[in-house]
Amino acid sequence: LPAPFNTLIALLTATGLSAAERYAALRFMLVQRVKRFNLASDCSVARLLEQHGQPATLVHKLWAPLCIAALNTPPTTASAQVFLNVLRDSLVQRRADSDMILPTRDLSALFPEPAAAYVRMHGGKVLSECAINTIVAEGSGFSLAGQHFTHLICAVGPHQAARLLMDLPKLNPLRDTLAQLRYQPIATVYMQYPASVKLAEPMLGLSGEFTQWVFDRGITHGQHGLLAVVISAEGRYRTLNHTELADQVEVELRQALGTLPVRLWHQVIIEKRATFSCDVGVQRPPQATPLENFYLAGDYTDSDSPATLEAATRSGVKCAHLILERS
Template sequence: MGAAPLKVAVIGGGWSGLAAAVELAHAGVSVTVFEAAPNLGGRARGFSRNGLQLDNGQHILLGAYRQTLQLLRKVGVDEHRVLQRLPLRLETPGHLLLSTPRLPAPLHLAAGLLRAAGLSWAERWAALRFVIGLRKAGFRAPRPQTSVADLLASQPERLVKLLWEPLCLAALNTPIGTASAQVFLNVLHNSFGRARADSDLLLPRVDLSSLFPLAAADDIRARGGEVRIAATVSTIVANHSKVEVDGEPFSHVICAVSPHNLPRLLASLPEMTPLLDQVARLDYQPIATVYLQYPQQVALPFPMLGMTGGFGQWVFDRGELCKQAGLLAVVISAEGPHLQLPQEALADAVHAELQTLLGPLSPPEWHQVIIEKRATFACVADMQRPNHITPHPRILIAGDYTTGDYPATLEGAVRSGVQCATLLISQADS
């Protein structure tokens, strides 16, 4: 590296790229963010529809998302203004109600399981024994190849359907038959094995762009960095002393784009072939979000409810969360038969499911179906995720798909971006 100061290009203005850029800017590093889209946030961003700010996918955070919360504070975002923090409550009306009391972890989870409404005593004890067994095993899967379905083989089928499978789909966005047991256990450990507040639900009160990306961009600019939107990068040319991004020189580049976009940026560099071969082996899973606008008086009894027996898995009350009265957002994680339906038919099916859940509803005034076909990487058992460090010493990669303990979540993306920035800063200091 020599004594030359760092001048870093971050390609990609999603949560991972912005996390890296914020860390670099706070360390006094010259940083420029290139985002091809007209707005920031990547696969977790806001957009406008009928005068409302919606999201391209309904996300939640957990109290365990410590690096994300730290980053929000770093860019001046008030958690209490943008997030509604609630003790863990998983409710599927007519089937399950699990809520945790304000006890130290993991007693709060044990108490919640033992008094869970809708479960038989046999199912409650099975869940409790399962969690105790996980703690004794240090939240380690028996083998790297163990799937979540393998892990849950001894659990009652109804308990799996109502509790463990919805949690797995929400966290890993991968069907339990192929999902990594170890990554699922990492999430359970971080959420339930440390502090009680780690299992809190943090539900956004604002659109996802306003939650972090816009504040991050303002913070980067205030510290002398640049954030360029609608700025598609065409070429990267690298040698031992510098990297050129469309002819502009930088000391280093962090590629924080979706993995399927990496070949467009790096295929001209022969040393990147092994990395690109590894990335090409990744599979992906979709997430569908169905927005339905009902009359203003339509509301849920709790801001987030579980759904079962149909396509919908979770429904969110945007009126309670974002003051968008009567607007419900239904999330469908991972692959499934819903993807074969036209959007109009899917919206009709979800409307029917909501009537089963809530009682008679008038037809929605409008609907919006958003399907992110490559919303996340498929978090399968024993997968090998790419390292942040690439074969070229001046190019790093960031994203929720890179090496780490977390699945493709906002926290996973933030952790990856922060790690890339930390690696560059530590190299500069050495």
């Protein structure tokens, strides 16, 4: 079925939801569609769902996991307008927009390495292992690591960008804006079991206190018996050490999947500043800056999307267009 009918049918036939919950979700989506997914004034996702009478059980099973997965921010503080933008862009336009696509290679091999090869193929240079610690403004250009450039796109994380801007006084207000951003973590708990352990699907969503999503790396990457559990946004898991967290995750996996053999090993990786916190009223800087020929690219820059690969890519494309328009 074409969008939005595929989404409507999916909600009406969703397993794990009661009839009342299905119709509540459908009613919410229809109201937002009529309103073109626009709010007169922003509020938290939790407040928006409360205003529209969404049952607590539905919030727990559908809306909260979707909010955390998309915005990496708890519903109590997450921007409802950005959340609605995600629903608009993914569920009600083209059917393909809601396709679930899982990579079978690591993200470095999927995006950056082919992009670098493309740049080299077209006469550009990609300098790896070349740290930039200082940016010096020289006329209308910039000096980095002893080399001069006419234009600069700063495509690092906001906390890293703030450090690089220290010697550029025209960008002090921008540094103040970046300093106001809050951050949200993402944890990945790798659990290695015997090769015989596999999930029924490449990815499953769980509703435990800790485990949100579990990926079978055997299906996607040929790493049989390796499960990757992803926990997004702030939560009580941050108070646990790595072994305690792995133990809690294993309890929830057993509750959801049944009997599991003893794990062979575990590894926990926590990125403390995985994304900016997409809160109500967060101020995101534009790509163009007050300093001539200096631009910002990143998922934290001005956009109606949360911190996603799409937002980061679009910001880079916008920087390129701005440079071409002004050259």
